[in-house]
Amino acid sequence: MGFSRQRIGTGGKVRYAAVYRDLKGQIRHAGTFATEKQADKAWQRAESEAAKGRIWDSKRGRQPFKDYVEDTWLPNHEMEASTRQNYTYVIRKHLIPEFGSMRMIDIMPEHVRAWIAAAKAAGTKPVTIQKGKIILSAIFTTALNDQVTFLHPCKGVKSPPVAAKPRTIITPEQFDVLYQELPNEDACLLVETDIETGLRWGELTELRVRDLEPRTRILTISRAVVELNPKFHPQGGRFLIKEYPKDKEFRRFKISKQLADKLAAHIKQNKLDPDDLLFTWRVELTATAPPPASSPVALGFTRPDAGGKTYQHGTLMAYNIGKCRCPHCRAALAQYRAERRRIKGADKPRRPRAVRETDGHIPAEAFRKQIWKPALAKAGLTINVRIHDLRHAHASWLLSGGADLQVVKERLGHASIATTEKYLHTLDDADETALDAFSKIRNRSAR
Secondary structure, eight states: EEEEEEEGGGGGEEEEEEEOTTTOOOOOEEEESSSHHHHHHHHHHHHHHHHTTTOHHHHHHSSBHHHHIIIIIIHHOOOOOHHHHHHHHIIIIIIIIHHHSGGGGGOOOHHHHHHHHHHHHTTTHHHHHHHHHHHHHHHHHHHHHHSOOOSSSTTTTTOEEEEEOOOOOOOOHHHHHHHHHHHHHHHHHHHHHHHHOOHHHHTTTOOGGGGEEEETTEEEEEEEEHHHHHHHHGTSSSEEEEESSTOOOOOOEEOOOOHHHHHHHHHHTTTOOTTTSSOOOOOOOOOOOOOOOOOHHOBBBBBOOSSSSSOOOOOOHHHHHHHOOOOOHHHHHHIIIIIIIITTTTOOOOOOOOOOOOOSOOOOHIIIIIHHHHHHHHHTSSSOTTTTTTHHHHHHHHTTTTOOOHHHHHTTTOOOOHHHHTTTTTTTTGHHHHHHHHHHHHHHOOO
């Protein structure tokens, strides 16, 4: 029950404050008025709105955008840990610099349009602007529902169009060339499993021995792993295991006898237990080995410098004075530092870069740099293929081979069959039928 409270205003004038309790029983003020009758109407109106769930506190709308996002929205908004990480980076880089100091109720559609125009002028990619606007829209949708603001500044505001690029589909012939260039058996088995199952990276690298039934050759996908910055991990780790795949539904499908036999042999050879990962990170980073030692005389001389002087390759003089950076001169400097300075403790070299600690899961960036990209370079393919493109290839090959559309949808874990349909006729030779039909009609008069 609300009430009116008498108070003395400036100059000794009597005023009346309208007071009521919200749904949580907290005392709130509905304003100060000249008469008690006006105050009574105000608290009664506010109490009625509170009963309907319409709680309006102007102070909430006056808080800065930065405070609302960092103190209220990000901590309480339900989202995946990886999504929270990505959203935080975008918010801090693109949204807070523009809107951070503005009050929530002051941000209007014109300000959002101005931000988009400034971002375009600064050369920001359309896809980045679009992502920023999506996040900004999500923030204000929550603020509007929670009655922090009374309008949505992103409504009716358009972001730059983002062109949908065609998917890169590797052909079976290109895949065979790439497969031959993979550095070891573990990498070959992982990539072969990926192309045959079409799993996402997080699903593939979280496969465990118990997920495979060797007799029936049924593979069960029930988990996924995401790689995070430790500050976004609930326990401060690096890899977070989710007890569900991306589509939130378990799926089971059969694999070929050839792949099942290879996986079984892999499990037996490495003596893996049911809870062990099928694929683990075993590659150790080592420093680049120096070139074979050679006599400086046999290596010849550097090019003449500005003064016409030359220096023996593989010597400190060539490195320091001649500014030669060939492998032999660099090896000479490394040898000097190792023998003369490090032994005496006078030098504290920077530790060589290595893969950060892992619990056995394969770091995506390390795999990409140390295994995938070198294999692509050796294969000499004319297309840039990501590891995720093997999933696209799996779908495309199945549909091109005559597999049922619904079966492919369930195998890949697509939420909508419209997503699966995008892989129809994506191979390079898919247009041959259309061209043959066109030629048949076009050349009819020549018969």
